[in-house]
Amino acid sequence: MASRYQTAFKLYPYEKVAAQDNKHVVRHPVVxxxxxxxxxxxxxxxxxxxxxxxxxxxxxxxxxxxxxxCFARRTLEIADRLGFGDVLRGKGVRWDVGKVFxxxxxxFEFNLSPEAGYKAPAFINLQQPFFEKFAVEQIRKxxxxxAPIEIRGCNEVVSVEDKGDFVRLRVDTPDxxxxxxxxxxxxxxxxxxxxREMLGLSFEGRVFEDNFLIADVKMKADFPPERWFWFxxxxxxxxxxxxxxxxxxxxxxxxxxLGWDIDRKVELEPAKIRARVDAMLGPNAQYExxxxxxxxxxxxxxxxxxxxxxxxxxxxxHQVSPFGARGxxxxxQDADNLAWKLDLVVKGLAPQSLLDSYGEEREHGxxxxxxxxxxxxxxxxxKSDMSKIFRNAVLNLAGKYGFARTMVNSGRLSVPCVYDxxxxxADDEFGGPHISRVGASCPDxxxxxxxxxxxxxxxxTLLAINAEAPTSLEVDGIAANIIMIDRxxxxxxxxxxxxxxxAIYLIRPDQHICARWPAYDAAKVIAALNHACGRH
Amino acid sequence: MRELNLEPNIxxxxxxYDELIAAHSTLSKQESDAFNARLVLILANHIGDRAVLAxxxxxxx
Numbered sequence: 389m390a391s392r393y394q395t396a397f398k399l400y401p402y403e404k405v406a407a408q409d410n411k412h413v414v415r416h417p418v419v420x421x422x423x424x425x426x427x428x429x430x431x432x433x434x435x436x437x438x439x440x441x442x443x444x445x446x447x448x449x450x451x452x453x454x455x456x457x458c459f460a461r462r463t464l465e466i467a468d469r470l471g472f473g474d475v476l477r478g479k480g481v482r483w484d485v486g487k488v489f490x491x492x493x494x495x496f497e498f499n500l501s502p503e504a505g506y507k508a509p510a511f512i513n514l515q516q517p518f519f520e521k522f523a524v525e526q527i528r529k530x531x532x533x534x535a536p537i538e539i540r541g542c543n544e545v546v547s548v549e550d551k552g553d554f555v556r557l558r559v560d561t562p563d564x565x566x567x568x569x570x571x572x573x574x575x576x577x578x579x580x581x582x583x584r585e586m587l588g589l590s591f592e593g594r595v596f597e598d599n600f601l602i603a604d605v606k607m608k609a610d611f612p613p614e615r616w617f618w619f620x621x622x623x624x625x626x627x628x629x630x631x632x633x634x635x636x637x638x639x640x641x642x643x644x645x646l647g648w649d650i651d652r653k654v655e656l657e658p659a660k661i662r663a664r665v666d667a668m669l670g671p672n673a674q675y676e677x678x679x680x681x682x683x684x685x686x687x688x689x690x691x692x693x694x695x696x697x698x699x700x701x702x703x704x705x706h707q708v709s710p711f712g713a714r715g716x717x718x719x720x721q722d723a724d725n726l727a728w729k730l731d732l733v734v735k736g737l738a739p740q741s742l743l744d745s746y747g748e749e750r751e752h753g754x755x756x757x758x759x760x761x762x763x764x765x766x767x768x769x770x771k772s773d774m775s776k777i778f779r780n781a782v783l784n785l786a787g788k789y790g791f792a793r794t795m796v797n798s799g800r801l802s803v804p805c806v807y808d809x810x811x812x813x814a815d816d817e818f819g820g821p822h823i824s825r826v827g828a829s830c831p832d833x834x835x836x837x838x839x840x841x842x843x844x845x846x847x848x849t850l851l852a853i854n855a856e857a858p859t860s861l862e863v864d865g866i867a868a869n870i871i872m873i874d875r876x877x878x879x880x881x882x883x884x885x886x887x888x889x890x891a892i893y894l895i896r897p898d899q900h901i902c903a904r905w906p907a908y909d910a911a912k913v914i915a916a917l918n919h920a921c922g923r924h
Numbered sequence: 925m926r927e928l929n930l931e932p933n934i935x936x937x938x939x940x941y942d943e944l945i946a947a948h949s950t951l952s953k954q955e956s957d958a959f960n961a962r963l964v965l966i967l968a969n970h971i972g973d974r975a976v977l978a979x980x981x982x983x984x985x
Contacts, residue, residue, distance in 0.1 A: 763938050766945065774948045774956040782941075789930040789983065794937040 395449035396517040399524045400541035402448055408566040416442045417734045419557065419570035421545050421583055423447075425456070425516060426702030426719035427576030428523035432470050433727030435530050435537035436846065439734045442570075443537070444559060446544035450524075453679050454515035454604050457635055458713035462804040462829060463720045464508035465841055465899070472526040473508070476519065480512030481634050486615040488798055490783040492622040496793050497614075500801060505879035506832045507839040511801070513613070513635045516716065548573065548586045548698070555697050572730060573698045576719075581704035589695065593688015594762065596709065597648040598769050601627075601682050603661050605640050607675035617798040619768075619783055623667040629768050629798075630668065639678055642668065645768065652682050685709045687762050689754045693722075694747040701726060706754035708761040711768065711799030718757050721805055722750050728846070728897035732921055737865050742922035745812050753805040760800040767797035804829040807900060814894070814903035814916035821886040830899045833880035835873065840880060843871050844899050848917060853880075855890040857908045863917045868894075896920055928979035 400423065407414045418434060420427045423445035434441045459476065467473040484501040487494055500510035524539070531537055546565065547558040555573045558565055575583035584591060616632040623630070631643035644664055646655060654660060661680055666673065689706035693699060702719030726746050732738035770776035785792035807813065807827035816826040823831050832841045843849070848868040850861055853876055861868040876885065885891055892909075894902040894916050903916035918924065934940050948956045968977055 760938070763942055766942070770945075772948065772956075773953055774951070774960075775945050778941075778945060785984075791930055791932050791934070794932045794934070795941050797938060797941070800938065 391447065393447070394452040395447055396452045397521050398449040399521060400445065400448055400539040402542035402562055403540075404561070404563050405540065407568060408561065408563060410566050413556070413567050413569055415554065415569040415571065416440065417570070418442070418572045418574065418730060419444060419555075419568070420574045420576055422575065422577035422702075422704070423450075423520070423524075423539060423541075424576060424578060424702065425519050425523065425716050426723050427574070428520055428527065429466070429470065429720050430574060430576065430701060430723035430727055431537055431539075432472075432523055432527050432530065433723060433846070434731060435527065435535040436470065437727065437731040438536065439731045440536035441538075442568075443539045444543040444545055444557075445539065445541055448541035450517040450520040452517070453681060454517070454635060454639070454641065456516040456519070456713075456716035457513045457633065457641055458717075458801075459512050459514055459519065460713060460717045460802040460804075461506065461508045461510050462802070463717050464512065465829075465832065466720055466724045467523075468508065468841065469844065469846055469899070470523075470526060471529070472522045475522045475525075476514060477508070477512060479518055479522075479636055480514035481613045481636055482509040482512050483613045483615060483634070484510050485612070486617065486798075486801075488786075488796055489616065489618040489621070490780075490787070491618075491620055493787065495783060495787045495796065498793075503879075505834050505877075507841060508832065511713070513633060513641075515635055515639070518636070519716070545577075545583065545586075548583055550587065550696055550698060553697060571697060572734070574726070574730075575698060575700045575704045576702050576723075577704050579703040579707050581700070583698065584690070584700065584704055587695065587698065589690060591688055591690055591707075593686050593707065593758070595686045596684065596765050596769065598765075599646040599648065599650050599652070599655075599682050599684055600710075601644045601646050601655060601661065601664070602680060603642045603644075603665055603677060604635070604679040605642060605665060605675040606638050606678045607640060607669075607673060608638055609640065609669075609673075611640075619779075619798070621668070625664040625667055632668070640675075646682070650682075655682060656680060683710075685765075687758045687765070689751070689758060692747055693750055694743055699726065699730075699743065699746065701750075705750070706757065708754075708757045709765045710761075711764040712757070712761050713799070713802045714757040714761055717802040718750075718753055718805070721753060722746075724898045725750055732866070738921040738923060745810070745922065749805075749807045749810055749812070752807065752810060756805060757802075764797045764799045812896075812902065812920045812922075814919050815912060816904060818888055818891065818904065818906040819886070820888055820891060820904055821883055824884050824893070824901060824904070826901050826903055828901055830893075830895055830901060831883045833883050834877045835880055841899065843869075844895060845869070846897050848897060848920075849893075849895040850913065851884075851891075851893040851895060852908065853884055853891045853893075855892050855907055857892060858910075861913070863914050864923070866917065866921060868917065894920070926973055926976055928976050928983060930983060 628645040701722040
């Protein structure tokens with residue numbers, strides 16, 4: 389087995405298991421291929437629900453290099469539900485403010501958290517290996533408490549055979565190959581997805597002709613923890629744009645947009661990188677190069693994420709430009725969306741067709757991300773002279789006029805996906821606030837000593853605000869948690885009642901809103917819950 | 925007289941910007957310049973108010 393990369397943390401060293409004796413082929417309900425942030429988030433969610441899950445990863449730990457660094461509020465809320473939100477926030481660098489420069493001048497700044505009353509900040513910056521490490525540590529805690537999960541390191545899937553209602557896998561290990569079967573195979577194996585390749589599935593999209601140099605540098609600096617973005621930076625060698633962003637442990641992410649015709653080898657020479665960084669930070673800056681990389685990117689997705697017993701999640705299913713932090717954050721939303729549905733299907737509580745809604749909802753999410761990241765990229769790299777004239781006109785006016793600021797696009801930063809108008813939604817029967825409309829993920833709000841989302845722990849939930857509701861609810865084997873709130877905090881009332889007096893919300897296990905009404909109606913609630921589970 | 929509005933006033937600025945750039949995508953530089961001139965005249969006529977137009981000419985300087 390060839391190692392594709394060095395590992396930052398060795399978290400699941402190879403161990404031979406009995407199944408490798410090749411005497412009998414073991415069938416697993418769920419096998420996840422790829423132990424990255426998406427695979428591990430999904431595995432954690434499933435095992436907490438009691439659905440047995442096996443994770444196969446072709447390495448023995450987390451790859452070196454910071455890669456994804458910006459984790460959005462929605463990701464932190466999902467991690468909170470799964471038990472590792474605190475540790476992410478504890479290690480990560482919180483940021484809310486972004487500044488945009490054009491040449492040497494600051495054009496404007498924006499604040500991503502203008503409103504208080506959310507437990508999670510708009511964003512934290514954290515190197516991807518830490519995200520993966522903390523997810524695995526949480527999995528180990530669940531495992532110690534008896535959750536049905538196993539991670540097999542240095543287990544490389546080398547063939548996948550779709551048998552219609554299950555898949556057969558051939559897995560290579562340091563002790564040779566073995567076979568296993570899975571009722572459901574979830575491919576979380578990244579943008580170059582070997583599973584996708586082995587099944588011969590296409591991955592069409594648009595390639596952007598540009599190269600970006602990442603230099604993560606270690607230095608003591610007193611820049612604030614803000615996202616600083618330059619269009620046409622004034623410092624030498626920075627190219628068309630540059631970015632400076634703080635990570636934990638005195639690491640700073642610097643990005644330079646180099647253009648298309650470059651010699652990667654030359655550009656990656658440390659002396660050349662240092663010359664660029666010196667020009668940006670000043671000749672006296674003291675720093676070490678921690679990690680460097682040149683990347684190009686594509687915006688593309690699989691036509692369908694669901695292929696019989698094989699489902700795709702994260703970069704294996706969709707890829708976007710990094711501007712907007714929509715890669716890992718959208719993949720975590722894939723995991724959040726898939727886990728409860730797969731759990732209900734495996735337990736026989738919902739029909740397999742429920743998984744079609746995973747495809748529908750997350751393909752919609754991918755389209756939204758691709759649209760936003762394509763637009764950002766077109767703004768960063770104008771494709772014609774006229775496009776550049778308009779771009780620079782916008783930047784020029786943005787220093788003076790508010791309207792032009794709304795057109796400056798250095799990346800539309802990841803916000804939670806709303807499943808507007810999609811199949812699982814039910815009634816939206818009162819004129820409640822737009823932010824909590826059916827299909828949206830529940831906005832957080834202060835409640836009691838803590839926050840509302842602390843109470844939404846992964847079951848269906850009936851939220852009654854100033855309204856009568858039963859003390860328990862179970863619909864054909866699926867129980868809903870009941871939350872009654874009589875004196876909502878102002879922010880909670882603003883986000884869930886608006887100018888209404890009372891509300892009943894039915895909320896899915898992934899905290900998205902199924903339906904809402906002004907008052908409790910048992911028949912409607914039961915119908916909406918069944919509808920959200922694909923049971924008709 | 926109405927004042928020139930320089931605050932955000934387009935519901936979907938990214939979508940508008942995209943459409944504007946796309947309108948130029950198949951044009952030569954000369955054609956684009958002519959397109960822009962026509963566009964300015966059409967928008968100016970829609971605004972109509974002479975004082976607003978004068979303020980816009982000033983703001984664009």
